[in-house]
Amino acid sequence: MSATTTTSPVNGKTGGRSGGVQSLERAFHILEAMADSGGIIGLSQLADKVDLPLATIHRLVRSLVDLGYVRQEANRQYSLGPRLMRLAAESGKRIGALAKPLLTEAVEALDESVNLAILDDDEIVYVAQVQPSRNFMRMFTEVGRRTTPHSTAVGKAILASSDDVDVVALLERTGMPRRTEHTLTTAEEFLTVLRATRARGFAMDEGEQEVGVRCVAVAVPGAPRPMALSMSGPTTRMDDATVERGAKVLREVAAKLAKELGANDLIIA
Numbered sequence: 001m002s003a004t005t006t007t008s009p010v011n012g013k014t015g016g017r018s019g020g021v022q023s024l025e026r027a028f029h030i031l032e033a034m035a036d037s038g039g040i041i042g043l044s045q046l047a048d049k050v051d052l053p054l055a056t057i058h059r060l061v062r063s064l065v066d067l068g069y070v071r072q073e074a075n076r077q078y079s080l081g082p083r084l085m086r087l088a089a090e091s092g093k094r095i096g097a098l099a100k101p102l103l104t105e106a107v108e109a110l111d112e113s114v115n116l117a118i119l120d121d122d123e124i125v126y127v128a129q130v131q132p133s134r135n136f137m138r139m140f141t142e143v144g145r146r147t148t149p150h151s152t153a154v155g156k157a158i159l160a161s162s163d164d165v166d167v168v169a170l171l172e173r174t175g176m177p178r179r180t181e182h183t184l185t186t187a188e189e190f191l192t193v194l195r196a197t198r199a200r201g202f203a204m205d206e207g208e209q210e211v212g213v214r215c216v217a218v219a220v221p222g223a224p225r226p227m228a229l230s231m232s233g234p235t236t237r238m239d240d241a242t243v244e245r246g247a248k249v250l251r252e253v254a255a256k257l258a259k260e261l262g263a264n265d266l267i268i269a
Helices: 019-036 043-050 054-067 083-110 153-159 164-174 187-200 240-268
Strands: 070-072 078-080 113-120 123-130 203-206 213-219 227-234
Touching: 019 043, 019 054, 019 070, 019 078, 043 054, 054 070, 083 113, 083 123, 083 227, 083 240, 113 153, 113 240, 123 153, 153 187, 153 203, 153 213, 153 227, 164 187, 187 203, 203 227, 213 240, 227 240
Parallel strands: none
Antiparallel strands: 070 078, 113 123, 113 227, 203 213, 213 227
16 A cells, blocks of 8 residues: 655645654754744744644644653743753764864865854854964864854854844843953944944954954855854954955855755755
């Protein structure tokens, strides 16, 4: 007997799916919808977002709660569960390993340190770095280091694709601690810089994270999670011409990384 053709209302997709596969797809759509909503949401809002009956949402969410991937809050809303942290950590490591050859390519072209960072739970996490072999003075960023986005070029590059309202909400959650005398400490200042970032196509850290260090960053387009590449170096070497060249090389590498991540997703699927 042939498999039954099912119609999934999720995002208007249709096609031949067994019940088990359809349930799996729907569960992942629920997790993604929760992430898009800041990690916490009510069932009725969730039903609207994924376009499924409330009864179906409730059944799938209860299964995710039982597995530890979702938790029920005291206010009866649902949030992403702690068990997802392990998956996120291992995913970050895998992305870093996958990107390493491309980061090496960028370093060979630029002769400066190149980083890959992701946005994870409102924080920037550095998942890979490659340093040049020829420069005596090198910029070192520990892989796994977490920091707030407002004082980093990678944070600005990632947030440039977000609506201003969402950016302000994130800044309110994280705060804007002063790292150096150059750090942006108000949402108004940050939004002004973000508009300039969108206009020129790359982000800058002008000694905002560390004194004497200049950094340029670009987002990885269409990545499965928000991420950006950056080049950093001492201000004595990072003049405007170097920054422009760095942005160009980083954009080229980011496009290759986006394609690589897409190809990897297809293999996994």
